[in-house]
Structures are given as structure tokens and as C-alpha cells.
Amino acid sequence: GAVVSQHPSWVICKSGTSVKIECRSLDFQATTMFWYRQFPKQSLMLMATSNEGSKATYEQGVEKDKFLINHASLTLSTLTVTSAHPEDSSFYICSARAGGAGISNQPQHFGDGTRLSIL
């Protein structure tokens, strides 16, 4: 149980392109989803937290107009990297958790990540 599916797993595209990454919770309702970015051999960097039906909360330094997050249903959140440039190349990982916002002792379940390469 608690499977999170992330798609696509690998994207290569030209500079200036917008890229959409989907994150789905397959067997549970994810009221809260998280988007992370991971640089090679480094830990996860939280980009934003999204709750179904409301605007995402972005971490300091993350451009919300650059990284558009939509959490339209209890099983789907999307991250769109708009007008991507080579510096946006990275490994993006989504995570989902059952239950509402605020303090939670529930584990987070992770997708397999999307490797984004901008040429």
C-alpha cells in the first residue's frame, strides 16, 4: 500500500520549454503533497507544500511563478517548470501524505523522481 506514482521519470527538453510533472497517490487520499528538488549527492530540498484545493506554500527562495503547483484532487498534484533553463536541470521528487496540514506523525510516501535535463 501507500504507492505514489510520479511521471515522467526522465525528461530532456530545450531551453524555454515548460515541463509538467505529475504525482499521483494510487491507493490513498493525499491531502498534502510535497515537492522536493535534489542536487547530485545532496539531500532533499523542500520546494513547496500543497494541500488539495488550496494554494501551495512555497519555501523561501523558490519562485512560485517559475514552479507552478496545482493540487486539484486528493490523488493528483502537478509541478510545472515554466520556461525551463539549464539551471533548472535537477532531480525532482514528489511526496504524499494522508491527513491534513499541520503537525502529523504519518510517514510521507515518495514517488520515484523525475530527472529533468534542459539543453
Next chain:
Amino acid sequence: GDSVTQMEGPVTLSEEAFLTINCTYTATGYPSLFWYVQYPGEGLQLLLKATKADDKGSNKGFEATYRKETTSFHLEKGSVQVSDSAVYFCARSGNTPLVFGKGTRLSVIA
């Protein structure tokens, strides 16, 4: 704020060696504690968890005990295999997202 500190790697062990990866956490509130594992090119997988003091989480031969007195949750395995090579993240529950340590890279050589 809430934080997790884990030993920095990389850790290199021979097959069948004993593994310990140290993890300590800030003691605010009554957090749940987790170990996640990340294999190359993949997302994170929940390895084990403990929700209260003295609980022992275990999975795939790995164990960790929630020690409130030392605010620790060290990961152990008695005999590592090459397939255990991965990055291990300690985490605690906090205010909304989990709080992760920086990760410890483990390499097991045959």
C-alpha cells in the same frame, strides 16, 4: 526549530560487516521517527519507523530504537549486503513536512 543530525558519510563496508548510522533529533514535542532509503536514481522508500519512546522499528534486517533519553534513532544492521548500498535518510515528524537529515551514503563492497 526541529532538526535531525545524522553521521556524514560516505560509509564503506565489506559485505557481512556490522552497520551503524547515527541519528539524533531535536526533542520538541513527541515526534515519530523514520528511516528512509534511496537507491541510485530512485525516490525515497520508507525503511522503518517508530512512533514513541522505546519503540523498535525493523525491516529487511535493519533496526532502529527510539531513545528519548538520548534523542537518538540509530540505524543498525548486523550483516550488510552489496544490495544495501544506497543513501539513508533519518527523519522526524514536524510541523507539516518531515524534517530530514542530510543523508548518509553507504557503499558495501564484496
